[in-house]
Amino acid sequence: MSQPVMVAGTIPVPALEPDSRWTYLDNVRRNTGPYTSEEFDTSDEAVSTMDRLKVLGAGGLGCELLKDLALSGFKDIHVIDMDTIDVSNLNRQFLFRHSDVGKSKAEVAARFVEKRVKGVSITPHNCKIQDKDEDFYMQFNIVICGLDSIEARRWMNSTLINLADPENPESYKPLIDGGTEDCQIAGLSTQLGFKGQSRVVFPTITSCLECQLDMHAPRQAVPLCTLATIPRQPEHCIEWAHIIAWEQEQPFPKLDNDDPEHITWLYKKALARAEEFKISGVTYSLTQGVVKNIIPAIASTNAIIAASCCNEAFKIATQTNPSLGFEENYMMYSGNDSIYTYTFKHEKKDDCPVCGQLARDLEVDPNFTLQEFIESLAERAEAQLKKPSIRAESHTLYMQSPVSLEEMTRPNLKKKIGELVGNGDEIAITDPSLGTVNFKYKLKFFKEYRAAV
Amino acid sequence: MLKIWNMKQKQQSDANADAAAGNKKKKVTAAQLRVQKDLSELELPRTMKTIFKDPDDVLNFELTIEPDEGMYKGGQFHFTFEISQEFPHQAPKVLCKEKIYHPNIDLQGKVCLNILREDWKPVLNIQAVIVGLQFLFLEPNASDPLNKEAAEDLRSNREGFKRNVRQSMGGGIVRNEAFDKVFKTRD
Numbered sequence: 001m002s003q004p005v006m007v008a009g010t011i012p013v014p015a016l017e018p019d020s021r022w023t024y025l026d027n028v029r030r031n032t033g034p035y036t037s038e039e040f041d042t043s044d045e046a047v048s049t050m051d052r053l054k055v056l057g058a059g060g061l062g063c064e065l066l067k068d069l070a071l072s073g074f075k076d077i078h079v080i081d082m083d084t085i086d087v088s089n090l091n092r093q094f095l096f097r098h099s100d101v102g103k104s105k106a107e108v109a110a111r112f113v114e115k116r117v118k119g120v121s122i123t124p125h126n127c128k129i130q131d132k133d134e135d136f137y138m139q140f141n142i143v144i145c146g147l148d149s150i151e152a153r154r155w156m157n158s159t160l161i162n163l164a165d166p167e168n169p170e171s172y173k174p175l176i177d178g179g180t181e182d183c184q185i186a187g188l189s190t191q192l193g194f195k196g197q198s199r200v201v202f203p204t205i206t207s208c209l210e211c212q213l214d215m216h217a218p219r220q221a222v223p224l225c226t227l228a229t230i231p232r233q234p235e236h237c238i239e240w241a242h243i244i245a246w247e248q249e250q251p252f253p254k255l256d257n258d259d260p261e262h263i264t265w266l267y268k269k270a271l272a273r274a275e276e277f278k279i280s281g282v283t284y285s286l287t288q289g290v291v292k293n294i295i296p297a298i299a300s301t302n303a304i305i306a307a308s309c310c311n312e313a314f315k316i317a318t319q320t321n322p323s324l325g326f327e328e329n330y331m332m333y334s335g336n337d338s339i340y341t342y343t344f345k346h347e348k349k350d351d352c353p354v355c356g357q358l359a360r361d362l363e364v365d366p367n368f369t370l371q372e373f374i375e376s377l378a379e380r381a382e383a384q385l386k387k388p389s390i391r392a393e394s395h396t397l398y399m400q401s402p403v404s405l406e407e408m409t410r411p412n413l414k415k416k417i418g419e420l421v422g423n424g425d426e427i428a429i430t431d432p433s434l435g436t437v438n439f440k441y442k443l444k445f446f447k448e449y450r451a452a453v
Numbered sequence: 454m455l456k457i458w459n460m461k462q463k464q465q466s467d468a469n470a471d472a473a474a475g476n477k478k479k480k481v482t483a484a485q486l487r488v489q490k491d492l493s494e495l496e497l498p499r500t501m502k503t504i505f506k507d508p509d510d511v512l513n514f515e516l517t518i519e520p521d522e523g524m525y526k527g528g529q530f531h532f533t534f535e536i537s538q539e540f541p542h543q544a545p546k547v548l549c550k551e552k553i554y555h556p557n558i559d560l561q562g563k564v565c566l567n568i569l570r571e572d573w574k575p576v577l578n579i580q581a582v583i584v585g586l587q588f589l590f591l592e593p594n595a596s597d598p599l600n601k602e603a604a605e606d607l608r609s610n611r612e613g614f615k616r617n618v619r620q621s622m623g624g625g626i627v628r629n630e631a632f633d634k635v636f637k638t639r640d
Contacts, residue, residue: 039456049454141454151538154483162480169458202457205464210483213542214575221573224565225557225597247561316455326460353483389493393481396508402495408508428481430490438486 021117025073028320037319050317051075053141058129058156061146061178063095064306066109069144070117072314078140080125080132081106086258092299130155134163137173142313144176146306150216153177157201157209158354164203174316174325175201177209178309180301193298194335196305199346200312200324203355207329207346210354215330215346234274234281238290241269257292266291304333353438359426362441366418366449370397373417377429386433392421418449484540488512491579501583512536515550516583519637520590524618525555528635532564532586534579544573545582551633554621556593556604560630564589565599602628 029050030042054076057065062081069077083105085096095112096105106124114122125132129152137143137159147153157175165171180196197215201208226232227240246255251265267287274282308331315323324331324343331343350356364373370390377385390397397412397420399405412420421427423445430438481489488511497503504515516532530553535546547569549562557565566585568577598604606614617627624634 037455053454149539150542154538158480158483164461166461169456172457172461174455174457202460205457205461216542221570223567223571223597224563225599228559228565228599229601244559244561244563247563319455323455325455325457353486359480387493389489391481391485391489391511393485394509396511399489399493399508399511401493402497402503404503405492405505405508405511408505426480428486428489430486430493432494438490440481 021071022073029073029318033320035321037322040319053317054078054139055142055144055313055317056080056137056140058143058145059147059152061144061302061306061309062105063093063109064303065144065146065178065310066095066113066122068307068310069313070113070120070122072310074313074317075119076121076123078123078125079106079110080127080129081109082126082128092302134159138163138171140173142174142176142316144178144309144313146178146309150213153209154213154354160201161203161208161355161358164358172203172205175203175209176309176312176316176324177201178305180298180305194301195333196301197330197332198305198308198312198324199330200316201329202325204358206326207348208352208355211349211352211356212330212346231273231277231279234270234279234283234286235290237270237274237277237279237282238266238287240273241266241287242291245269245273263288263291298335301333301335308333351438357438357440359440359442361444363444363446364417365447366416366423366445367447368417369414370417370420371413374398374413385429385431388429388431390427390429392425392427395420397421397427416449417443418445419451423449482538484536484538485511487541488536488579494578495580495583497583498587501587512540516586518587518590520587523591524593524615525590525622527637528590528622529637530590530635534582541575541578544569544577545579547582547586551635552631553635554600554603554617554627554630554632555589556595556598556600556607557589559599563599565597567597 026047029047032040032042050073053074055069055074056078057069058080062079066077066079081104085093085100085103085105085108087098087101089105090096090098090101093105095109100108104124104126106126110122110124114120129147143156143160145153145156147156160173160175163171163173176198177200178196178198199209199212200206222236222239224243227236228244231237231240242255246266246269252259252262256262263284267282267284270282270287274280312323312325315321316325328343328345330346331341334340348355368376374385374388374390377388387400389399389401391399396405396409398409421443424442426440426442428438428440492503492511495503500519500521502517504517505511506513506515513536514534516534518530518532520526520528520530531550533546533548533550535548537543537546547564547566549558549564552560552562559565564586566582566589568574568581568585593603593607595604595607603614603617606617621627621632622635624632626632
């Protein structure tokens with residue numbers, strides 16, 4: 001069976017029929033090819049399921065990703081981004097115009113793409129990802145992240161993994177993560193700007209972002225004493241102004257990275273220091289870059305990674321081709337030295353604190369004291385705890401060490417479980433005898449808690 | 454749409470794993486869990502103790518060091534530990550609360566310790582940082598100075614440096630700079 005082929009250079013003038021935009025996409029979806037999965041279905045009904053899929057795009061890859069998703073046939077797209085448009089975004093974030101400066105990125109991008117791609121619905125959420133709860137994330141079929149911090153990534157990762165419920169097929173949300181900050185593979189140099197990665201996580205099934213945390217290169221830090229005594233590079237002078245001079249002189253109550261007056265102060269300080277040490281190269285924009293930790297983003301690298309994330313979303317949604325995921329789950333891209341990509345399987349870690357040990361249900365009598373509860377834990381075969389320390393998310397129940405914390409939490413031993421935690425709360429147990437393994441339990445009260453009179 | 458649930462079912466029947474979930478409430482974060490583990494494995498010598506203002510917040514605490522040997526013997530030094538949600542990918546932030554005369558600690562309390570900055574690795578733990586701090590009081594290091602004057606004194610005139618340390622610890626003035634009194638009060 002021959003498959004229609006798209007040939008470069010023969011992009012036809014769009015016909016005026018409303019659906020002509022999707023001609024080639026439809027061809028891909030309606031024809032079985034050599035790589036289509038066994039479950040690939042070319043029926044109208046199957047093809048139209050894509051119209052109902054709800055996908056979420058979060059953070060940085062922004063403009064590129066939204067445009068790609070809309071042009072790949074996704075119809076119900078949500079975008080979440082807390083940023084507002086800055087004048088410095090306009091050189092590469094092509095959905096924004098000068099008149100949009102100061103407005104919400106999510107909202108402006110959503111309106112722009114909706115206007116250009118008829119039939120697509122884009123719902124903007126102008127907030128932090130952490131502002132949304134589990135019910136919000138439960139509504140999506142696929143989540144695509146271009147988050148710029150490890151903290152935000154960890155949060156999204158653990159949230160989606162905790163959604164996974166073996167009783168509910170809908171609760172397994174594929175997580176597609178793209179990043180263009182530096183990723184480190186042992187032995188490769190760490191130049192910035194031309195590198196990126198895309199990866200797919202199937203919650204609790206494949207290696208998660210927490211399992212892969214060691215793939216991130218830590219931010220390159222210069223020893224404080226170098227900054228204080230023997231600066232060698234313009235960056236050292238700027239970091240000195242930023243970390244040391246600012247705190248000594250406190251020219252303004254609090255450093256605001258976006259206030260030109262503050263940056264100018266740092267720039268002048270750094271420049272004077274650079275002259276003292278005969279170092280050249282301190283400029284205003286370098287100062288801004290170092291202080292705001294701007295990793296020089298190359299627009300095309302961003303576009304490549306966003307496109308790769310979108311393609312994985314498309315393949316997961318349509319089954320036209322094998323996607324990243326079950327076998328190979330990590331694609332690294334480097335344009336530093338010519339061009340290089342490598343795709344591999346990052347193994348799931350059994351002792352991963354997020355996906356290694358999901359919280360198990362533990363039936364407890366809330367009228368037990370914490371002491372009785374700890375003793376009952378010691379009898380459980382899988383735990384075999386000798387010196388357990390127990391915490392809930394915002395509450396320390398009992399710590400065996402250090403001494404001060406033991407003393408402060410000892411009174412809890414006499415308190416009843418129901419007094420310390422709520423029904424359904426999660427607790428984490430660590431014990432030196434467990435090594436790197438931890439236990440998490442979700443407490444289920446099987447009796448009613450009777451508060452002491 | 455790829456049916457990843459089917460894969461999960463397959464994996465489950467293969468491994469016969471048991472996992473449970475549901476609509477969960479507040480969960481312990483990975484950073485908190487790691488700090489909990491680090492703290493519960495902490496082994497502090499007699500010269501150090503931790504102070505938790507709020508036992509429910511294990512990400513922020515204070516460490517007291519009372520060196521029982523070396524040039525800083527008899528002093529009591531307080532350090533604040535501030536741990537972010539990026540821990541252990543990011544090192545704890547550590548500051549000395551007192552203004553002290555020390556080649557590796559500046560007048561604002563910033564500490565030059567390699568594992569707190571350029572050599573931090575996620576395999577290191579809170580114990581390693583504490584041991585590092587203890588070491589700074591036993592062996593102040595003149596080759597990585599943060600307080601240049603103090604380092605110069607240590608290099609050029611070790612006896613003079615020792616006298617300066619005692620002077621500063623008593624709340625005295627060294628090189629026109631007044632320092633905090635850090636001698637442990639008898640109790």
